[in-house]
Amino acid sequence: MDWGQILSNTAAYLISPETIAYALAALGLALHFGYTGLLNFGQAGFMAIGAYGYAISILSFGAPWWVGILVGIVGSVIFAFILGIPTLRLRADYLAIVTIAAAEIVRLLFTTQAFDEYTNSADGLGNYHAGFRAANPIPEGTYGFGPWVYNETQWWVRIFGILLVVVAALIVWALMRSPWGRVIKGIREDEDAVRALGKNVFAYKMQSLVIGGVFGALGGVVLALPSAVVPSVYVTSLTFFLYTILLLGGAATVFGPIVGSVIFWVIMAFLSNALPQMVNAGLLPFMTTTQSQVLRFILVGVALMLIVIFRPQGIFGNKKELTFVK
């Protein structure tokens, strides 16, 4: 058992691009589900649109990298409208099924051979990094200490991602102390009461769906920045992992999704490093190293159940702000 290596690999996930991307997408979900009460099960679709919007506009249309990000954002806004106009009037569980179906449609459209020219079907897209890396202000070299030693490109991805998370968290925080945020939380608690006050509930819900969806798309972009865009990443399980993160940290909080993402990925990284070594050391005689990797995901499912049953408000949440429809 090489504990030094296990801990160092685990610590690397404190600021890995995955952690940052999931934190962004979970922040979007916090806005949807935690604050507005919208049961959006299609966050993976928003992420896919962000990632593909970025990659396709660079590869197929030669756009600069920042235009690629804008295309991803615009794509997610359009998706939010397409999704929201028919479904925001529906009950929570109907909305869940429609959004999950829409996200699957998006994934299947990116996977199919029919648009191979743009999406490269199941193999996904790569080699769109030149523009983003050229914009890197960090001089060439290797920086960092301990487990966090990266070259200038890796740092640029992480710093850019963290900046996005900070901006997104500030936006959510500012929105939630504004009158807009109070209306949004009111919708979560009692939609009819808010409507009786003369507010256009539908418009508020749509604005929330759009903003949270944009955060999801940015999460997709960050996930695409270091390596490639592969359609099999954006499956429904991705959304469910985001819900695990969100509920772990606290659905109706600003820091909950971020801390939740860090905890989720650090635990996943720890298990993915420690379990195979424990198997090899003979501590877990009843499983193989492959099985030990699958075990992590079983634990995610069990954790999700336990959190929802025993601590639905999450680590940071306030018990009074329970966001579940009764």
Add this chain to the structure above:
Amino acid sequence: MQIALRARKRRSRFMVLVFAALCAAFALSLVPLSAATADEVGTDEYDFIFSGNVKNDGVPLEDVLISVSGNGYEAEVETDAEGKWRIGVPEKDTYEITLDESTLPDGVIVAEGSATTEVEFGLTSNKSVNFFLGEGVRVTVSFWDQLADRAVNGLNFGLMLALAAIGASLVFGTTGLSNFAHAEFVTFGAIAAMVFSTYLSMPILIAIPLAVILSGALGFVLDLGLFRPLRRRGIGIVQLMIVSIGLSLALRYTFQYFIGGGTYQLPGAGAAEINLFGAVSLTVTDMVSMVVSVVVLLAVAYWLQRTRVGKATRAISDNASLAAASGIDVDRVIRIVWILAAALAGLSGILWAYFRPGIKWDMGAGILLLIFAAITLGGLGTAFGALVGSLVVGMIVEVSTLWIPSDLKYVGALIVLILVLLVRPQGILGRRERIG
């Protein structure tokens, strides 16, 4: 209307995947052009190599003409005795690669529309190119024959979907839960059948009923150990739904833990097809499967309509408090519904394992949304609506492949799901009051 189509007997089994040779690391040959054989063109001049291995059913095909064009560059190559070919190209870019069908032996064709493919390099400078070959001749099948074939397949698929959907619909009706773990009941049935038949070497006719009973037991255990205590705590429906998602993840990965990522076959899968009429041909398992589905669905219908517990189930779906007040033991009925739902889903999983064909750890998750589409289309919580919805969804999925690529066939059903919620959220047979 006659449309020229190549005879495709059924699904993928017919097409033999020709594995391209694994690209060996490209060794820079210092020997000039003289070293190039007939099966290699331009591999010495250029750094970027397309390569492949043309085989039909394991037999290498010689002298098949492959041509590459793109970026002002063109080259042709013939496969060698081992079916191998390599073409070097000047740039790491997208090229069009064509397999000349007329150079294939008689009776071998390329999968429809894949004789010419656009290929681009990935991260390395080698790229292997696959062509899908299969036995067959170019024949003309009328549009209506195609439609009939697809429709019969759709009916078969719809019936097995109905087995799964009715259970999910009954659970929704009685407990208000959209059960995401229902997909795992489907997988569980198929895996249980495989364990009994393959590992414990029981005859399949004993293994299948045992697997269905075991599925029912799973439903019983989950109700007793998880969902009933949660109902007692008065947990909200959204919370319950997320619990079922957690359960679904945990079960799904537990399956992967035990059976790994591979695909397994039940005994008797892949039997020969018997031509019934026109272009419609089915295997014996297909026919048995349809009969079993119909009989079981009729039995469930009888149970719901005529028996005391069936009537109690419908009463609870209608109004749980009123049912409880009139002396129905709600907990007992819900327990029976869970057992029935899980058993039906397990049976549906077994039949689906023959239809796909194959058992995989995440097979259930693949049709979960179709199950939801079926019960939403029919009207959430109404059992007969689920039946009608399943048949419609099954038909849409299979028949839509006449017009759209088959890897998009689920999209049609999902779009229908969204459209139904837009236009008629209560579904075909639902009542208005169920709208949210």
